Amino acid sequence: MQPVRVERGNSPVILAFPHVGTDLPIEVADRLNEEGRLLRDTDWHIHRLYDGLLPGVTTVTATQSRYVIDLNRDPSGVSLYPGQTTTGLIPLTTFDNVPIWREGREPADQDKDHWLNTVHRPYHDALSAEIARVRAIHGAAILYDCHSIRSHIPWLFDGRLPDFNIGTDGGATCAPELEAETLRICQASADHSTVLNGRFRGGWTTRHYGHPETGVHAIQMELAQISHLAGEEPPFELHPARSTRMREILADILNALAGLVPRLIRP
Template identity: 55%
Template sequence: MQPLDVTLGDGPLVLGVPHSGTYIPVDIRERLNSLGQKRADTDWHVDRLYSDLLPGATMVRANFHRYVIDANRDPEGVSLYPGQNTTTLCPTTDFDGKPIYHEGQEPNADEIESRRLAWHAPYHAALRAELERVRAKHGVAILYDCHSIRSVVPFLFEGTLADFNTGTNNGVTCAPEFETAVFDRTRNADGYSAVLNGRFKGGWTTRHYGRPSEGFHAIQMELAQKTHLATEDLPFDYDEDKARRLRTHLKDILAALEAIAPVLADQNSKIEGAHHE
């Protein structure tokens, strides 16, 4: 199994999909307990949700499961949310804080490093390459990091999660025009709830690549899974009707980002030109 798939587009958007992959190598899978083998923490069908929404968008999709290694965690193991419950680079618990390995079968430091080199590093090498390619062509690159999670996970957050959770690390990872375009469309989506920089402010990917001053803009979208799944438990089936309705809004969001990109690139070009005069 190759670590990732890349679908090339010629537009300014790159869709990152780090958690929809379900592949777990046999040697790891056999060490997982029944909870681990359930794979409940998958971002179920997110790649399908975003597929073909915007013809010019590039997609970089991890094929491996987050229990192999989490492509949205700092490779150095630094916590995303200090003081809050979260999962690690190579998770040993699920989103409910329960062990996913048989006792004594968790990966050690050497195995974690081996997994990083085999899975995490290739995914980010590909993501970085596509962002650089896109920025070279358009003057800006927009990373839209695609995620989903169960609507109720008491170990991670209180109550029921909003349907749309936009994260920009409190406005640091993208130009305000992009943040406003996304959040305005989510909070005005009829029948849906939305929050900006709530529990999910953007993971390591968003924070690492989001450098607006260099022309790289990053936004994370965390969707509550009740927006597109028939059930948030086994068998985690895709709900065609829910997804069709949701995809209308997702398409609008991506199209808005694409429309803003050349305007911002032109502004940046004029500013850079003035600096050189």
């Protein structure tokens, strides 16, 4: 199976889904332990949550599990959050620091090189091509990187994660009006909590592509899974009422961002 699926549209917004994939090559599946095969850290149903919210949107969707290789990590292996706990380019553990590989079958350097070439690079080649195409149409492109994570993970952060975690690397990856409008819409929801550039400031994708001076703006949205799932343990199903409410808010965000693009074009 191809490592990435692209659906092209003519909107100025591109949705990226690096962590929704659940496919496992046989040479990976055979080496994962029981915990690893649960794929616990998948961004469950995020692509469904965003489906149909913005007419003409382009989507770039990974098919392989993040346990094969993490598409939101620097290919050099440099940590996104120096001094903080996090998983690596090829995760060895879950976000709870529980091993996911069978003893003695952990990934080696040749595995990293192979999956960089066959999964990580093709995904980012496709994403780069879509950014260039959309920017050529509109004069600017907005990359909206779609993520989710469990709301309680003591190994990564204290307490309960806010529902909306907006990441712009301190405002470096997008125009101020895009950041402000996203924050405004999230904060307008009285039944949800929001943080800007908190524990999740934007991963490698957001930081790598988001250069407003070139006409490419990037925002990472990390959603606490309890905001739209029935539970954060298997079977990780969508909650009908929660997900419906989240879709309303996310639709407002995406449509507002698309509407701001004309203001981003420099004469």
